[in-house]
Amino acid sequence: MLESLTSTVAVASIAAAAFGLGRPLLRGLAVGDDDALATGVWSVALGLVCGATLLAVLGLAGLLYRPVIAVLTLVAGAWGLVELVRALERQRDSHSIERKRATRALERQRGSRPFEPPRDDGPLPQGAWLPYVQLGVAGLAAAGALVAALAPPTAGDALCYHLELPRTFLREHALVYLPDSDNCTFPLLIEMCYLWALALDGGVAAQLVHWAFGILLALATTVMARPILGKAWARSAGCLVLLVPGVTNQMTAPLNDVGLAAFTTLALAAWWRAAVDDEDSRWYLVAGLVLGGALGAKYLALVFALAMAAAGLWLWWRHPGRRRQMLVGTAGMAVIAVSVSGLWYVRSAWHRGNPVYPFFHEQLGGQTPPDPGDGKLALGRNPLALPAAPWQLTLFPERFGGRGHQLGALFLATLPALVVCRRLRGLGLLLGISLVYFGCWFLLRQNVRFLLPLVPLALVGVAWFWMEWHRLPRLPALFIGGLTSLLLAVGLFAGVHRARGKLAVALGRESRESYLLRSEPTYRAALYANLVLGEGAHILSQEHRSFYFQPRVTRESIYRRRTAYDQSLESASLLSGRLREAGFTHLLLAEAENDAGVRYNATLSRLAEADEEGIRCLTEYRFCDTDGAIRRYRLMSLR
Secondary structure: OHHHHHHHHHHHHHHHHHHHHHHHHHHHHHHOOOOHHHHHHHHHHHHHHHHHHHHHHHHHHHOOOOOHHHHHHHHHHHHHHHHHHHHHHHHHHHHHHHHHHHHHHHOOOOOOOOOOOOOOOOOOOOOHHHHHHHHHHHHHHHHOOOOOOOOOOOHHHHHHHHHHHHHHHHHHHOOOOOOOOOOOOOOOHHHHHHHHHHHHHHHHHHHHHHHHHHHHHHHHHHHHHHHHHHOOOOOOOOHHOOOOOHHHHHHHOOOHHHHHHHHHHHHHHHHHHHHHHHOOOOOHHHHHHHHHHHHHHHOOOOHHHHHHHHHHHHHHHHHHHHHHHHHHHHHHHHHHHHHHHHHHHHHHHHOOOOOOOOOHHHHHHOOOOOOOHHHHHHOOOHHHHOOOHHHHHHHOOHHHOOOOHHHHHHHHHHHHHHHHHHOOOHHHHHHHHHHHHHHEEEEEOOOOOHHHHHHHHHHHHHHHHHHHHOOHHHHHHHHHHHHHHHHHHHHHHHHHHHOOOOHHHHHHOOOOHHHHHHHHOOHHHHHHHHHHHHOOOEOOOOOOOOOOOOOOEEEEEHHHHHHHHHHHOOOOOHHHHHHOOOOOOEEEEEOOOOOOOOOOOOHHHHHHHHOOEEEEEEEEEEEOOOOOEEEEEEEEEOO
């Protein structure tokens, strides 16, 4: 329990530091003070962008030391607490003034009907109970994801690079280039947030950071939807985010898709207030900062920026009187976004010869990327398959990256019903942005988790239909209410189900080491390596998971692709000598012993078995996954 509390305090410190960094910036721009919730969301988001970018700059300068990060966090967190106290005092004073005004209004009425404060949204339609039910159900789903996030991380991609790269940077005190890691030159702003957590605590704290990004995504959806739906139903849309199975699944692992979706949603919200609502041109600057964070998080943000640009061209054509203002604002937004995210693309171009490696190799050149494989385009690129894509995504998500990332039946069940709804200002533009993004997704990488940036936009349409169902006859309205309750129950089950088998370790009733021994395939080998092997050990591994290993680990598949060592061997008996010359001291061999979805390239295992004199087995074991896959691991020493 103490370990979970320590990790939670570390993440709370990061949130306070982010607020301390972002609030002065927001105040300096003189925007975002109209609502306490929005002020907090904008402040934390801008602070995360600034804090992660600062860590990246420190990494380029070779200054990524734990004491330095801890001191900076302490200073920023203390200032964040000061800013929070000031905000609470201002809010209290504002409420006091409002109460005095209400009292004076009551006195002026003198016998007339009781005073009723105005509502900003008007009365809620039939089904006014729905937002409150959603709030409770979403809270339970988030709590289930929180329990799962308090368990040590075991997600494959996280242990491969989302956590492994920050850990390596922290160990080397710099953003080092790793030629045998395809991911080391990707945009890594979210991973810098994980580095922040690793410097203060460890892997669980980093995992909690992505859980917090899920909460930020829900709040960002509320902020984005409010100008379109009104305050009450915008909160409803925010709650629905936490009932999307793919979102709660990502909140339990330190990945980057939910963080990306939070930044793209806020970038759209800021751009909307400047370009669509024509509130204040300074919102373009906020949009540029948050969009820079999104572009620094993942290449996929370029597609979202393209969709926003298409919407901007539509507005530019529709409003001739505002064209100059929109052009200047968009240019400023683009300059700021490129300035914030540019270091990642320059770094990729410097090391790989391609600013967006491994994409567009034919057009931009640079290092030859790995073969993406046919699995990236499950539907192909035939335009006739595009209309069927929503149906395929909903019913067969395993074809598009895994059932764990599914969006659920909520969208497929309710979005087509928008044809019977009245026109809602702004909804058409949101759907247009979604269509442009979805078309690019169809042409590039058909992975269901890459659609998470569209979830907040689609939920605005869902909420609008639910607002409209009171216009239907009683029987259809009751049917829709029952279907809604069923979908909410499914979303709740998906979120709470994440906590299965993890409550004991989250509460401290099971040690983290015991949990990892039964849940993480490589942990037993990592324990042995950490206890027995020296600091100078260097492992060539067939397994891509390496976060729990203290010795240096290199992925064999990438090393083989870069050096073709297997093709230059005259005899397999020369393997140990060749690898020794390359600096390796040990091998980690991994093999799948049944056909349950796990696959390993057998090249290194085959060569190692032929070199019996040069290679000695130190430890061997088998691990059975929850899905029935049986893995065999052997840690070998090169003589």
